[in-house]
Amino acid sequence: MADAASRLTALAEDVLGAPLPVRLRAWDGSEAGPADGPVLVVRERRALRRLLWKPGELGLARAWVAGEIDVEGDLYAVLDRLAGFLWERGDESRGALETVRDPKVRAAAATLLKLAGPFPPPKPPVEEMRGRSGVRHSKRRDKQAISHHYDVGNDFYELVLGPSMVYSCAYWPDDVAGSTLEDAQRDKLDLIARKLHLKEGDRLLDVGCGWGSMAIHAAREYGARVVGVTLSREQAAYARKRIAEEGLTDRIEIRVQDYRDVTDGPFDAISSIGMAEHVGAVRYREYADTLYGLLKPGGRLLNHQIARRPEPDEEAYEVDAFIDAYVFPDGELAPMGRTLTTLEDAGFEVRDVEAIREHYALTLRRWVANLEAAWDRAVRLTSPGRARIWRLYMAASAVSFERNRIGVNQFLAVKTPVSGGSGMPLRPRVWSESEGR
Incomplete structure (x- = not known):
């Protein structure tokens, strides 16, 4: 030895x-x-x-x-x-x-x-998700997967994500050192609201609404009426509490509901921020068709989604074993081109794609710093194994973004009417000047 x-x-x-x-x-x-x-x-x-x-x-x-x-x-x-x-x-x-x-x-x-040394092999750590039942990406199995990842305690997520409680890529200025995570997350939410051209009285569907941050921003800053859907009961309870504290219960409804069960469209706009990664390749066309059907003519979709690099042999693509067992069960990443094609196949006119890969690496490093700074509390709130999972997953993901192994993109798509009028400005990238509030 x-x-x-x-x-x-x-x-x-x-x-x-x-x-x-x-x-x-x-x-x-x-x-x-x-x-x-x-x-x-x-x-x-x-x-x-x-x-x-x-x-x-x-x-x-x-x-x-x-x-x-x-x-x-x-x-x-x-x-x-x-x-x-x-x-x-x-x-x-x-x-x-x-x-x-x-x-x-x-x-x-x-x-x-x-x-x-001696056998038998050790049992897998208890944090590993096992015993999944049902057809992959069925409503029942998706609910199990979402619960595994998100229902681990809102206090733990507060520790990692910070006061913004936004669990997706922030939007950083050139002066990264002089900006806080909360500022960058607020700027991301505002960028999405401007791309969707939200205004007073618009109906917004926030698919995978998380802890309510986008819904609150859209209602408070733009006067939108928002329906947010999530499969996580812990997220929904937290979001409702925040909304009540903001005095926005008359403008925002949070539902524990599968997006496929939403029937009260049409909506003026739909935001889907970091949710499509849970949909799965076999369901992605259904996802695009469903959101298309829930929009009014001329309505806009903002799809914010992590993408992987294309594989030489796409049929040989395998889901990351660590991520699948411990982090995002049944989660799948699609190449950017496949997402764009699927949105177009569903009938959308894709008007803008913004790649913000470097922004996610910066975001993840801030989350890791939050976790490491409060490590003992993170362990008490969950378990040593769960804290170790998050530290590795977030740090490894940051490296993957930095090395261009994965990226993140915002797709702005319009349900363009038969008349062909998209309602888009001639210079769409100047969001604040050409669209305003």
């Missing part, structure tokens, strides 16, 4: 075909790897048993959530080096640990078996 770090490093480099870009410290105190590299710590031999039973990302995720592997120093540095190592090598390293027919992998498994 002596010098476990060197044995593990040699094992990984043999399978992956290149030197590891991070330093490794094992449970026996041994270290191996670049002396100036950030340190990945394997605290427990149990982590290796997890890898043997679930090779690849899910095994690593379980070890992280259980606290059996950790990072010493800058988490972003470790994630960025590992991301560069894996992504830049492409298919050569992707899924290498899962290719059990490869002689190198079989030999690696035998070495891991010697290092891992």
